[in-house]
Amino acid sequence: MKYILMMNAPSGPYQIFSWKKEAIQAHVDYMMRLNKQLTEAGEMLAGEALTEPDQAILVKADDNRLPITDGVFPESKEFLAGFWIVEVESKARALAIAAEVSCAPGPDGKPLKMAVEVREVMTSCHSDQ
């Protein structure tokens, strides 16, 4: 079963930018260690961190199929900061990984307990049953 784990951050510049050096280092180390574990477990399919929300561009097409660009919706409270796509034996395992992500250390070294949205990825395989 494949799941996407979406880690959301509050809108605006990433707060990590204003953390102390040690806190940033601890956070980065934690994430790298987690990624390494997932890769070694054969569970990691993809994972990326995204640039800051204020760099986000919203695109719609005009009548000539050309892009009309806009800034981000000001009313959005949260933005996708990074994601993982994992292949796991059970939903419980996907939730456990999400909890690990959520526990990444914050400015004071304590777990941030960020909200991580977990969604099952659809397969395009045909099944007869």
Add this chain to the structure above:
Amino acid sequence: MDETDPAANVERLLRELTPQALGIVARRFEDFSAAEDAVQEALIAAHAQWTTNPLPKHPLGWLVAVACRRMTDHIRSEVARRNRETDTYLDGPAVLAPDIYRVAIDEPDDTLLLLFMCCHPSLSTASAIALTLRAVGGLTTAEIASAFLVPASTMGQRISRAKETIKASNPPFRTPDESERASRLSAVLRVLYLIFNEGYAASSGSLVHRVDLSGEAIRLARKTHRLLPNNGEVAGLLALMLLTDARRSARAGKSGELIPLDEQDRSLWNQDLIREGKALVESSLRQGAVGEYSLQAAIAALHDEAPGTDETDWPQIHALYQVLYRISPSPMVALNRAIALAMADTPQAGLKELETLDSDPQLRHSHRLDAARAHLLERAGQIEAAITLYQAAAARTSNLPERNYLILRAAKLRSHVN
């Protein structure tokens, strides 16, 4: 695959030779994990050389010689930690590997032993599948990775973890004892069936360039059947694969959309596979085998020989599902049994039987129960209720073609109602 394509021929030969070479090397060095690595490297070297040069006189001997030398180097470098030599190994001596190693004609066929090893109970299902495809199927890590749509590095990790697990549990390289043989064989059959299903499920539209996993599973099942010709379940599994694969080209439309059994163009079904599958089922049932695979194969055979849904022998299918439920009671079998009852008797009878599954923890939250009920309600003429359940099922499935099929079915009914 193109019969005249030299690269395809080399690939076919290498896959055939993989388990034999691995068996010989693993026996000789008594180290399955290291032998598996060594044989993989020999395969890669052989692939590079045999596609551009004439085949060696003794291809198996060549592979064994190269793999053994790789093993020796591995042992030597472990001791001396002289990694530089091994790194350049594939560019150098492998290409010059001589034909000197003669494999005796009476070398035992270790395919079965290797299958037992790769499907060891200490392994997770995903690991057992990957290891079986590499060690017995002779596929490369990259091929297996692309077949399962995962990155090659992830698949490589799965395989090396699987081998570490095997190493840690240290199973002897011999046939399991009589006491555990049946359960070990059933694990092997399950892995082969899962490989088949993975391939069959993916065999549509844009994914044709992937390694043909169902073809590979059929090849391995044939091989197992040759080694254990009197085992009814092995014959049953092979028959089930053939009888299912026979419907392959009818099961998806032009854009990959799912076509259910009752709407398939049955003239597209492969009659050769059906004949072969039916003969296998019949002989396996004559031998008195009533295992889960022979029963499922018998059901598949009844579908395959019917000219249409209405002419299908549903009473017999229902009876077979009853036997199947007795030996292997699972909610999915119960669900299929209810559908067969609905077809043999009335939709209402089937719906009544489905009610008993409402409390099943596995089915309660699955889309399958809703989808089955929707089909039976549609047959019973309760269109509004069918629409609701088709949509409920569509919201729950994680399978995209199935979701599309279910929402289209609901939309079709809505257009009739309005």
